Amino acid sequence: MFENLKPQPADKILALMQMYRDDPREQKVDLGVGVYKNAEGVTPVMRAVKVAEQRIIDEQATKAYTGLAGDPAYADAMIDLILGNAVERDKIAAAATPGGTGAVRQAFELIKMANPGARVFVSDPTWPNHVSILKYVGIEAVVYRYFDASTGAVNFDGMLEDLKGAKEGDVVLLHGCCHNPTGANLNSTQWQAVVELLNERGLIPMVDIAYQGFGDGLEEDAAGVRLVASSVPECLIAASCSKNFGIYRERTGLLMAISQQGDAEGLNQKTLAYLNRQNYSFPPDHGARVVTTILNDPELRADWKQELEETRLGMLALRQQLADELQRLSGSDRFGFIAEHRGMFSLLGTTPELVEKMRVDAGIYMVGDSRLNIAGLNAQSVPVLAKAIIDAGV
Template sequence: MFETLKQQPADKILALIQMYRDDPRADKVDLGVGVYKDATGLTPVMRAVKSAEHKLWETQDSKVYTGLAGDPAFGDAMADLVLGDAVPRENVAAAATPGGTGAVRQAFELIQMARPAARVFVSDPTWPNHLSMLAYLGIEMVPYRYFDEETRGVDFDGLIADLKTAKKGDVVLLHGCCHNPTGANLNSAEWDAVIEVLLSTGATPMIDIAYQGFGEGLEQDAAATRKVAAAVPECIIAASCSKNFGIYRERTGLLMVTSVDGGARALNQGTLAYLNRQNFSFPPDHGARLVTMILTDDALRADWQAELEDVRLSMLGLRKQLAQELQDLSGSDRFGFLAQHRGMFSRLGTTPDMVEKLRLEHGIYMVGDSRMNIAGLNAQTVPILAKAIIGAGI
């Protein structure tokens, strides 16, 4: 039977990783893979995570299954982290998932179950896995303008015009903060305008928030998600713990569905549990339990927040250093957008040919659409990248 299978497209980032590994140059720079790295190139285990794991090792006396939606305490802790008091907890259904990717996939399954004809509006560009999953599930995808290639900021007028074509029963997929892959974000007034469009069209927002704490800070990065969830009748939220807790391989995420009617929560909660059962039964618990321990222990939470803030400021410092280096070399402020973007990524705004030139001639590895991982830099490699960008004629 398997002779009918077709070769699937290779993952571009995984292919880029292999090319980087095979490159013998000592001064090569990896800006492709989307994980945080410290100044030594390591993705460290956070102090609070180590402390929580040690405590868990000492106290855990069973590895029995949790519920289909995971430990309710995890849902409570994450709902508080992401939503604060924007939506009453009794109006929030929540289910643990294998990472933020699992939350996004379950959200798409939920949309398909609730509205088989739903269209999902997706920013152009967006995280490639959004598009891949929607295509695999056969859900119609509608792109909306987002990134302005000239200013390297948000094409807000185009965004609003495109979102106005949505209708009730459609879903608008939004990035809660630190837009991937561009790093360009909406400001507070622009979020207000998006909410007005959502309310006028009746479309349902879905928010993918994978980088809370990497942009302006924990509370600031949650502000848009909270504002949207508080304003609309229903909202879908996919949250990841991979980046801000540094637990990538533990696959820890949460899918939430909010409603203004508390009575709808039981139906929503039961549906999320059902979807988990169909896909993987019980969600993984180790990472979720660590997150719960950290968020509910004052000392662990304080240490985690302090280290997370160090991570955020480190990336911000690299952004400012790179923008300054480029300004010094070019005599122009045309790269100032790099200091304005937030999160791990920025989109340089150049052609695939130029990206290939950076790789071949300078050992600079980034995704073909010119998305680069700022966290892949350090103080020593920033000047190397700046010289390569100017040397390539970008």
């Protein structure tokens, strides 16, 4: 049996991480892996998480299963965080998942079950795992234009033109905020135009929101997904707690299925539980319980929000420092878009050859599509990166 297996493509980011570890140079910069790091290069455990975990250890009396959809209190807390009052609670079915990736996978499974002929339109570029999972589950992926490399902004006219080629029942995958990998986001006017197009053409939106709080703030980052969820008949939302709670290894996510029609919430909820059962049965609970504890405790929630805000402002400061340094070295404002982007990532919009040149010449490790992780920088490494960019002729 095993002799029939075929080698699978290597994960480019994991391969890049190994190359970085093997590089003996002291002055090397890791901008590849999509994990937040502080100025010391550490992914810290947030203060509120530590307190919540200790409280759980002291108070938890059982490790029995919660339910196929996870603890309802976790779903309630996350729905409140992401959607606020945008949608009535009884219109929302929700299930805990192993991370945001698990939520994305379950959403694609639900799409295939509900409409086997649906295509999923994904931005060009998008998070590579979107396309990889779609291919694996047998759903056709269609790209729509999104990023304009010449300006570093959203190619919104191209986006709308391409989405007009979608058919009724097709799914449009949108990034809720802090677009990965580009860092270029839709503004409020553009979100409204997307909603109008979705409704005109009978398209189903799926929003992947993995970085709430990393862009312009918790409420501001949720504005797009709230507008979509409250304005269309049906939508899917895949959420992750890895970044904004810093609990990457706890694999804590949530999938929401929203329907404004009748009693569809009951059927949707049963379907989400069914899909969990077929895949991994009961979802992990520890991270979900940590999140629930924090969000339901006013003091812990306030401390978490403060630390998250410090993280967000720190990344914005690094963005501005990098844009300023590039302007100083180049005598041009052509890199100003870096300060305008939001979240952990920016796309330089250069070639794989120049990315490789920066790695070889200066020890700068970024993904070949020129995605750089802003959170991999600190005040000392920003000038190193800026010089490498200019020296490479980007």
